[in-house]
Amino acid sequence: MNMKIANLAIAATLTIGSVAIAQDVKVVDIDADGVISVEELMAAYDDVNEDIFTASDTNGDGVLDMDELASAQEDGLIPSGEM
Incomplete structure (x- = not known):
């Protein structure tokens, strides 16, 4: 049961990150x-x-x-957040 909760938490985190990246795109x-x-x-x-x-x-x-944009932002090549 704890593994299911952990997997759901990971999936939620990834989804939230994808939404933020999608907004940048x-x-x-x-x-x-x-x-x-x-x-x-x-x-x-x-x-x-x-x-x-x-x-x-x-x-x-x-x-x-989207993946390349996110990686570049994480690496500090491209600014992240509001423009």
Whole structure:
């Protein structure tokens, strides 16, 4: 029974984190295509340049998905929170 409670707590924490990340994506994702281009990211954050975008684009597909955005924010490459 305790394991079920622990799993529910973990799932709730992950869900809350995903909602926070999704809110960031909605603000930055100007064309609402579900990913963030270099232009969108640089328009949203004055301190972000192409080198930071490239470092954040860990799979090299030329856009940032929610996981890449979250990782870059956790690593301090991209600011998190309100813009």
